[in-house]
Amino acid sequence: MESKEAGLPIVFVHGMRVSGTMWQPVIQALGVHHPTAAPDLPGHGVRRGEPFGMPGAVAAVDDALTQLGGRALLVGLSLGGYVALATAAAHPDRVLGVVAMGCTAAPHGMFGTAYRGAARLAARHPEGFNRLSAFAFRRALPRPQAAAMIAGGLSSEAVPAIVTAVRKLDPLAALSAYPGPVWLVNGERDHFRRHERRFLRACRDGRLTIRPRCGHLTALADTADLAQHIRDAAAVVAARAHGPRPRRGTR
Known part of the structure; x- marks a missing residue:
C-alpha cells in the first residue's frame, strides 16, 4: 500500500475524441x-493519427500505472470509464480501484446502433464534427473546463474505431473479473445511466453514486465537488488495509 504521506497515485483516462488535457482542472483541484x-x-492528443483499439488503450493506461510506481486508482469518464474497466480486468494487481463515470450503458442493441450512426457521421465529416464538439463543450461547461476539453485537440476521425472497439467490449464481464473497489458515478441526467443497476450487480465490490442535476458532460462542471468524490474514493482505497471492506450500495 502506498504511504498516506505520499498520497494515492491516480491515473485519469479521457473520453472519446478529446485528450488527457480534459482532466487538468480536476488535477489542479486535487493539488499536489x-x-x-x-x-x-491511441488516436487522441499527441497520439492523433494512431489507430485506436482497446488493447492499445489498455496498454497506454498500464504505461501510466508504471510511471506512477506500478499501482494506482483509475478515474475515467465515458470512453475513459470503459477503458478503465478493461484495464482493471486485465491488470487487477496494478489497479487499486476504479472510479468509472458515465459508462454504465451496455454498448449493444439499439444504444450501440445509435452510436454507429454518430460514428458514420464523424467518419464522413471529421473536422465538422470537431467544430460541433467544441461548440457543445463550450455550451455545456464553464470556460476553464471547456478549454481543457479542447486544449489537446479533437480527434473525431477516431470515433468509428472507438465505437467498434467499445461495442466489442463486455464491461459486465470486466466488472465481474475485477476484485477491487469500483465507484460507478453517473450524472442524474446522463443517458449513459441506462444499465447502471446491472453494472452494480456485476461488481464484486461496488457502489453507485448519482450526482444531482448533472448530465454526461456537466459531471465535469463542478470541479471542486468532483475532486472531492475522487479524494473520498482514494481515502477508501488507502484505508482498506486498516478496516472492513465497504458494503455495496447507493449513495
Missing part, C-alpha cells in the same frame, strides 16, 4: 498530494 497521470489514448 496525489501523484497523477492523464495519458493520451
